[in-house]
Amino acid sequence: NLIDKMTRIILFFLFVCFALGIVQDGYYCPSATKLDEQIPGPTDPSQYRQWHQTQQTWRQSMLGKHFNATTYKIPSLQWAQTAYIQPQMMIHDRYFYNVETGRYTVDKYLDDVNTRYGGIDAVLVWQSYPNMGVDDRNQFDMILDMPGGVDGIRKMIKDFQSNNVSVLFPYNPWDNGTRYSGHPDPVSLNNLWNLLGIQGFNGDTCDTLPASFFENKTPLVLQPESGVVNVSQLEYTVMTWGYWTYPEIPAISTYKWLESRHMINVCNRWNQQKTGQIQHAFFSGVGIETWENVWGIWNGMTPRDSEATRRVASILRFTKEKEFLTSPDWQPFYDTMQPNLYASYFPRGDEGVWTIINSSPKPISGNILIAPIGRYYYDLYHGVRLEPTQVSDFHVVLHFDIEPNGYGAVLCSLSAPDFKLREFMASMAVMTKFPLSAFSSEWQVLQQEIISNGNTPVLKSRSDMVLIPGGNFNFTVSGVEIEGGDNPGVDVQFPWEKFPRRHHSFNLNVSNFYMDPYPVTNQEFLNFLIQDQYVPDDSHNFVKHWTNKTFFPPKISRQPVIWVSWEDATAYCNFNLKRLPNDWEWQYAAQGGKTDRLYPWGNSWNASNVPIPDMGRVMGPPSDVDAFPGGRSSQGIWDLVGNVYQWTNVFRDDHTRSAILRGGNHYQPQGSRWYFPQTYQLNQHSKYLLMAPSIDRSAGIGFRCVADA
Numbered sequence: 001n002l003i004d005k006m007t008r009i010i011l012f013f014l015f016v017c018f019a020l021g022i023v024q025d026g027y028y029c030p031s032a033t034k035l036d037e038q039i040p041g042p043t044d045p046s047q048y049r050q051w052h053q054t055q056q057t058w059r060q061s062m063l064g065k066h067f068n069a070t071t072y073k074i075p076s077l078q079w080a081q082t083a084y085i086q087p088q089m090m091i092h093d094r095y096f097y098n099v100e101t102g103r104y105t106v107d108k109y110l111d112d113v114n115t116r117y118g119g120i121d122a123v124l125v126w127q128s129y130p131n132m133g134v135d136d137r138n139q140f141d142m143i144l145d146m147p148g149g150v151d152g153i154r155k156m157i158k159d160f161q162s163n164n165v166s167v168l169f170p171y172n173p174w175d176n177g178t179r180y181s182g183h184p185d186p187v188s189l190n191n192l193w194n195l196l197g198i199q200g201f202n203g204d205t206c207d208t209l210p211a212s213f214f215e216n217k218t219p220l221v222l223q224p225e226s227g228v229v230n231v232s233q234l235e236y237t238v239m240t241w242g243y244w245t246y247p248e249i250p251a252i253s254t255y256k257w258l259e260s261r262h263m264i265n266v267c268n269r270w271n272q273q274k275t276g277q278i279q280h281a282f283f284s285g286v287g288i289e290t291w292e293n294v295w296g297i298w299n300g301m302t303p304r305d306s307e308a309t310r311r312v313a314s315i316l317r318f319t320k321e322k323e324f325l326t327s328p329d330w331q332p333f334y335d336t337m338q339p340n341l342y343a344s345y346f347p348r349g350d351e352g353v354w355t356i357i358n359s360s361p362k363p364i365s366g367n368i369l370i371a372p373i374g375r376y377y378y379d380l381y382h383g384v385r386l387e388p389t390q391v392s393d394f395h396v397v398l399h400f401d402i403e404p405n406g407y408g409a410v411l412c413s414l415s416a417p418d419f420k421l422r423e424f425m426a427s428m429a430v431m432t433k434f435p436l437s438a439f440s441s442e443w444q445v446l447q448q449e450i451i452s453n454g455n456t457p458v459l460k461s462r463s464d465m466v467l468i469p470g471g472n473f474n475f476t477v478s479g480v481e482i483e484g485g486d487n488p489g490v491d492v493q494f495p496w497e498k499f500p501r502r503h504h505s506f507n508l509n510v511s512n513f514y515m516d517p518y519p520v521t522n523q524e525f526l527n528f529l530i531q532d533q534y535v536p537d538d539s540h541n542f543v544k545h546w547t548n549k550t551f552f553p554p555k556i557s558r559q560p561v562i563w564v565s566w567e568d569a570t571a572y573c574n575f576n577l578k579r580l581p582n583d584w585e586w587q588y589a590a591q592g593g594k595t596d597r598l599y600p601w602g603n604s605w606n607a608s609n610v611p612i613p614d615m616g617r618v619m620g621p622p623s624d625v626d627a628f629p630g631g632r633s634s635q636g637i638w639d640l641v642g643n644v645y646q647w648t649n650v651f652r653d654d655h656t657r658s659a660i661l662r663g664g665n666h667y668q669p670q671g672s673r674w675y676f677p678q679t680y681q682l683n684q685h686s687k688y689l690l691m692a693p694s695i696d697r698s699a700g701i702g703f704r705c706v707a708d709a
Contacts, residue, residue, distance in 0.1 A: 034207065034229050037264075038244055038251035041333055041342075048333045059258055062231050071236045072261040079166045079199070080221045080239040082320040083122040084287040085313050086168075086265045087113065088202075091127045091146060092689040093293050093655050099692050102147060102538055106159035117290060117301060118310030121317075122166040124202050124223075129172065130295050130482060131689055133675025134645065135667060135699040136619035138178040140188050143169065143196075147538060147692040150195060157197050168200040168223060169193075177669030180617050193220060200239070223265075227255070234259045241289060242266040246276025248359050250342050252332045253284040261326045265289040270487065272443035274305040275405050279357040282312045282407060283332070283344050285325035295481070296656045296689045297489050297500075298446040303439040308407065311431055315355075315380050315409045318424050319346075324353040337367040341402065347412075350375070356408035365401040369410065372396075376416060380409040383429030385417070403435050448493035448500050451650040453570075453579045456707045465514035466636050467709060468588065474595040475584040476505045480677045480684050491687055492651045492660060494583075500653075508584055512709035515581065515589050518625035518638050519560035519646060519704045522552050525572060532575045536568055540694035545621070558624040560644045560702035565693035566659055569647050569703040578705035583648045583660045583685060585706055590641075590662075590682050592634035598681050600633040600640045610642025610680070611666040619667045619699055641680050642666060644702035650690065657690040665700040 042051035071077065089096060095109040113120050127146060128139045137145065146153055157167045171189060181188045189201070200221030207226035223239040234255060242253065242264040255262045267289035268277040281288050288309060292300045301309065319325055324346040334345040340360035346353050350372075358364050371377065372395065377386040379400050388396035402408045417425065479491030479502045486502050493500040525543070528534065529550075536542055539549075544563040546552045564572075566580075573579045581589075591597040601609055609631035611623040625639045632638050640646075645661035652658075662685055664678040679686045690696050 035227070035231065036254055037227050037242055039254050039257060040247070040251050041249045043249060045335065048335060051333060052331065055257065062258060067231065067259075068235050069259055069261070072238055072259070074219055076199075076219055077221050077238050079122070080223075080263045081261050081326055082317070083166060083239070083263055083265070084316045085118070085120045085290055085309065086122040086124060086287060087120055088124040088126055088289065088291040088293075090293045090296060090656070090689065091125060091695075092296060092657065092691045094652070094657065095655060097147065097691055099657070099690075102692070104148070104152065104156040104159065106156060106163070110160075110163055110165065113290070117306040118313045120165055120290070121287075122168060122200075123160060124168045124170065126170055127695075128170060128175070129204075129674055131676060132172070132175065133178065133667075133669050134661075134665070134688065134701065136179040136614075136617065136669065137698075138181055139170070139172045139175045140181055140192055141179065142695065143192065145541060145695040147540070147694045149540065154196055161197075161199075166199045166221075167197075168202050168221065169196075169198050170202045170204045171206075172204045172674075173206060174204075174672040174674055177671040177675060178617060179619075194218060202241075231258060234262060237262075239263045239265075242281075242286070244268075244277070244280055246280050248340075250280050250283045250357065250359070252344075253286055256284055256286055257330070257332075260328045260330055263287055267291060269294050270299060270484075272299065272302070273441065274301055275308070278305065278308050278312055279359070279405070279407070282316075282355050283342060283357050285316070285330070285344060285346055285355055287316075288313075293655055295483060296658055296687065297481070297484050297487075298653060298655050299487075299489065300444075300446065302441050302443050304436050304441045307439045308436055311381065311428070312407060314424075314428065314431065315407075318380065319353050319411075322348055322351070324348055324351075327352070334369070336369060337397070338364050340364070341368065343369065343408075350412075350414055352412045353380070354408070354410045354412075356402065356410070358402040358404065358406045358408070361404045363401065363403050363406075366399060367397050368400055368402070368408070369398040370395050371398055371410075371412060376413045378411040378413065378417065378421065378425065380411050380425070380428060381407055382432050383425040383427070385425075386410070403437065406436060445488040445499040446653045446655065448651045448653045450493075450495055451652060453582060453649065454574075456579050457577055458708050459577070462514040462707055462709075464516070465705075465707060466517050468513050468515050468585075468635060469593075470510045470512040471593055473508045473510045473584065473588050473593060474505065475508050475587065476595055477583070477587060477683050477685050478503045479687055480679055481687060482674065482677060492649075492658065500651075510585065510588050510593075513585060514707040514709050515585075515637055516578075516704040516706070517636060519644060519702045520569075520572060521558050521625055522546070522561045523557040525561040525564070526550075526552070528572050528575055532571075534568075534571055534575070536565070536571075536693060538693040541697040542568065542693070544697070545699065556621060558626065559622050560625055560639065562622065562644060562699050562702050563697045564701075564703065565696045566647050566650055566690065567693055568697075572703075573705045576705065578707045580703060581646075581648055581706040583662065586646065586648050586662045587682055587685075589635060589637050590633055598683065600631055600637070600682070605680075606630065613642070613666050613668045615668050615670050617669070622666060622702070641682075645686065645688075645698075645700055647701065647703040648685075659688045659690055659696075661686040661688050661701060667700050 127142045203224040206224040222237045264286040266281040269291045327346045331345040334343040343356045484490035490502045641663045648660045650659045664680040669675045
């Protein structure tokens with residue numbers, strides 16, 4: 001049974017990724033044996049014919065007589081062949097979920113991408129990295145902790161699907177250090193995928209698909225991030241990402257050349273200018289990964305790139321009814337009549353489509369293509385019918401314009417335009433009324449704002465708190481995000497800064513304030529719940545370590561309360577006429593006002609001043625807040641480092657909310673450098689992406705309060 005065979009392959013692929021512990025900084029297969037993603041193009045038009053013959057011979061030798069492409073005929077997988085536009089969407093994107101109303105806003109998200117660049121065909125819904133590792137929840141736990149639980153997630157997925165958007169989730173084979181789910185990863189994935197109705201998965205870091213068999217109920221689309229290793233894996237891998245280079249003479253997709261129905265979504269996450277990515281994808285008739293929210297760092301497409309994507313995607317989608325772009329007779333480097341102009345021809349019988357790119361910064365006009373006589377020709381990009389010039393008994397010349405670094409597309413048809421073609425041409429004529437040069441190519445960093453932690457009444461005394469005398473303070477701190485380098489937009493933007501950045505340094509006048517000597521304990525938080533009758537609207541995971549959210553064993557009464565969201569912590573502070581500390585206040589108190597102090601006790605690390613970290617797959621409870629007197633600051637503040645992270649400020653931009661966590665915690669999952677990084681040093685802070693209290697709450701995060709003096 002073909003479907004059973006395909007699904008067993010999927011599960012074995014996952015099993016091997018899991019068993020080998022494949023990670024992003026150590027690919028499984030040696031590069032010498034890995035199939036290259038691109039085939040370089042011919043360096044001169046005079047070489048086109050020889051290049052075609054060489055590539056066709058190579059293709060035949062690679063596929064041989066036994067290449068089995070029947071997977072591409074499975075109906076439930078065929079959506080991948082036309083999934084031209086796919087973003088990786090962080091679940092923390094504010095267009096996707098509204099924390100104020102507690103609702104998924106799929107329509108808002110789709111309206112945004114449709115308005116800006118013409119919509120999407122598939123979406124990769126990403127929930128794990130970079131937050132994973134702050135506690136021992138594994139990648140599957142983090143899906144199920146999304147708001148609404150299974151019912152809410154299933155409805156969200158159906159909302160995408162009802163808008164003709166297919167849904168993938170990631171699989172992180174490097175997640176071997178957090179909680180074991182009780183089953184091998186392939187079984188956990190099988191159960192989860194079938195439960196939620198997901199249509200495929202992105203194999204994060206994966207570039208291997210072993211051809212062995214396990215059972216699964218429903219075949220899924222495989223989309224390994226790093227491509228495939230060999231030709232046999234193309235038999236059952238119908239979709240991949242493409243990390244390509246963009247030479248002036250375009251290279252073509254190796255995978256599509258070998259199997260024309262294979263879909264690639266070309267990815268270039270950090271590049272601020274996407275012309276190369278869009279042009280090369282269009283030339284090969286494949287898709288684009290429109291990834292803008294990169295781990296909570298907004299790298300939005302420029303208006304020009306957005307408009308180019310809209311136009312290109314419109315053309316690609318229009319061609320899918322006649323399956324031009326999956327033609328096995330694809331002819332890249334079709335002869336053109338102008339330099340710096342490159343065309344691919346995708347024929348179906350006597351009809352076909354050319355996709356054309358101009359790699360020059362200058363416009364090209366006049367004679368463009370020589371084509372067969374006796375056909376109708378339509379400029380799909382500009383939305384006009386072409387009037388060719390006959391140059392022989394067999395050929396005509398097509399004339400049209402292509403703007404600088406622009407695009408063209410021509411339909412070759414045996415018939416006059418029907419209603420659908422006329423309607424599409426009219427829409428493209430309107431869309432391309434203004435050239436791409438009318439749209440800005442300037443990339444802009446997205447501005448953030450800090451959410452105020454408020455003010456407190458100034459009381460005559462705060463006997464339960466420590467007075468922190470104010471003073472001048474050189475606030476110097478850096479974010480520890482694993483990716484993003486020093487690009488603008490990484491980390492957060494304090495009120496005195498022009499844009500978000502990784503490294504921060506500013507002279508502040510810190511006013512006197514009070515700080516709790518210890519993080520808030522379980523007992524103190526229980527007292528608050530009893531007195532205030534506080535019940536969060538989103539209660540999933542709320543004080544998860546208690547019994548029925550009302551009882552805990554006496555032995556943990558002096559441990560810091562955990563499994564509380566930023567909203568829960570704020571409610572506690574407000575009830576007690578206190579507030580959460582600002583990031584700089586937390587650091588000022590921890591350093592005793594001395595900028596160069598690395599730890600609360602001095603500049604040398606002393607492991608005896610903090611809890612012994614948990615490095616296994618199970619995270620133990622935190623230590624009592626007064627268990628390590630050697631970890632106190634010079635001003636008598638306890639438990640600042642190494643027990644639980646502590647909530648401080650929340651920042652937001654148009655797309656993402658994030659919280660700054662301080663102090664690190666006692667959990668250090670092993671096996672991958674991609675887990676949430678620790679910040680024991682006082683000149684470092686952690687950025688934690690926020691979605692909803694249900695998933696934001698963590699066994700590794702607590703809080704302490706401050707008050708104005």
